[in-house]
Amino acid sequence: MPRRRVQKVAIQNMRDNGCRGILIYCLCGHSAEMNADRWSDETTFTDISRELRCTKCGRAEPDVRPDWRPLVRNGRPLR
Numbered sequence: 001m002p003r004r005r006v007q008k009v010a011i012q013n014m015r016d017n018g019c020r021g022i023l024i025y026c027l028c029g030h031s032a033e034m035n036a037d038r039w040s041d042e043t044t045f046t047d048i049s050r051e052l053r054c055t056k057c058g059r060a061e062p063d064v065r066p067d068w069r070p071l072v073r074n075g076r077p078l079r
């Protein structure tokens with residue numbers, strides 16, 4: 001029986017793809033962007049979410065996603 005692995009997306013995966021920023025979305029509609037350099041490679045998006053709190057409504061554990069936008073600007077990957 002195959003062991004079920006929980007797929008955790010770590011910061012390292014994002015960095016390997018040339019992405020250094022994250023986008024944070026709160027249920028209240030507030031969003032923010034942050035540089036992810038302060039977190040180690042092993043940090044997962046879930047870990048980051050637990051550290052953050054919405055500056056607008058104070059809600060904990062917002063949605064955290066990699067910010068790919070700088071990499072696809074003008075439709076071309078930037079290197």
Ligand SMILES: [Zn+2]
Binds near residue numbers: 054
């Ligand atoms: Zn909020």
